[in-house]
Amino acid sequence: MIPKIYFVGTAGAGKSTMVNAFKEWITQLSYDAITVNLDPGAEYLPYTPDIDIREDISLEGVMSEYNLGPNGAQIVSADLMVEDVQKIKDLVESYDSDYVLIDAPGQLELFAFRESSREIIRQMDPEASSMIYLFDASLLKTASGYISSHFLAMSVLTRFSIPFLPVISKADLLVPEERRNISKWESNSGELLESLREERATIDIQFAESIISSVKSLDIIGAKLPISSVNSEGLDQLYSYLQGILEGGEDLEKR
Numbered sequence: 001m002i003p004k005i006y007f008v009g010t011a012g013a014g015k016s017t018m019v020n021a022f023k024e025w026i027t028q029l030s031y032d033a034i035t036v037n038l039d040p041g042a043e044y045l046p047y048t049p050d051i052d053i054r055e056d057i058s059l060e061g062v063m064s065e066y067n068l069g070p071n072g073a074q075i076v077s078a079d080l081m082v083e084d085v086q087k088i089k090d091l092v093e094s095y096d097s098d099y100v101l102i103d104a105p106g107q108l109e110l111f112a113f114r115e116s117s118r119e120i121i122r123q124m125d126p127e128a129s130s131m132i133y134l135f136d137a138s139l140l141k142t143a144s145g146y147i148s149s150h151f152l153a154m155s156v157l158t159r160f161s162i163p164f165l166p167v168i169s170k171a172d173l174l175v176p177e178e179r180r181n182i183s184k185w186e187s188n189s190g191e192l193l194e195s196l197r198e199e200r201a202t203i204d205i206q207f208a209e210s211i212i213s214s215v216k217s218l219d220i221i222g223a224k225l226p227i228s229s230v231n232s233e234g235l236d237q238l239y240s241y242l243q244g245i246l247e248g249g250e251d252l253e254k255r
């Protein structure tokens with residue numbers, strides 16, 4: 001079974017850029033990876049996908065056929081993807097690659113909250129699949145942003161049953177003080193609440209407390225791997241984590 005790795009996160013979190021960077025990383029280790037673009041609305045991709053949903057679904061085509069604006073067309077396109085699941089699966093299987101890197105649509109909700117993505121995962125080796133969830137570093141700079149990002153991640157986590165690997169993307173954008181704050185919040189929820197108080201955020205402290213404790217029970221509030229496509233930080237660890245999940249820690253046989 002070929003590992004399938006889904007890159008998921010909010011718009012602009014760096015999914016497409018990371019698919020490219022991680023493919024390069026894997027190639028450098030003498031493995032093969034193919035890339036799959038599931039974003040019908042992608043105007044520019046930093047890589048040339050081996051399999052591209054845009055060949056079957058065009059956002060502009062959906063806009064004119066269904067008389068919709070871009071937002072409505074994004075939703076219809078995501079739903080139409082369900083008709084392509086078998087084709088995507090057949091195409092993926094036609095490649096003899098070591099890894100399949102899957103770039104989720106730009107808008108998180110299109111992947112996380114529509115049925116077609118679950119169908120794709122369900123039909124394509126769920127046992128060999130894992131999800132890298134990108135927490136956008138720029139949203140983790142404040143305590144309130146940190147909490148709302150986790151709330152969102154928690155709601156995504158509840159939708160899927162494959163291994164969920166939370167990372168902090170674009171980590172090169174964090175200055176040392178921001179990194180220190182994030183580690184502090186990750187290890188101590190009392191500190192997180194204290195920072196929230198200092199920030200005078202609009203979020204109700206009691207509500208925040210209950211969010212933090214429920215998120216904590218899902219174990220995603222703990223240390224997340226900082227990664228960067230710009231300076232390749234964390235890519236070696238990301239690769240090892242994935243090996244641990246997908247292959248029981250053993251390297252695939254090198255080609």
Ligand SMILES: Nc1nc2c(ncn2[C@@H]2O[C@H](COP(=O)(O)OP(=O)(O)O)[C@@H](O)[C@H]2O)c(=O)[nH]1
Pocket residue numbers: 009010011012013014015016017018106169170171172173227228229230231
């Ligand atoms: N500094 C920095 N910028 C990044 C990184 N990854 C992506 N970006 C930038 O963030 C923006 C959104 O990236 P993209 O990969 O398209 O995000 P996506 O919507 O999640 O696919 C682009 O301008 C990228 O150049 C990173 O690791 N570091």
Ligand SMILES: [Mg+2]
Pocket residue numbers: 015016017039042103104105106
């Ligand atoms: Mg993208």
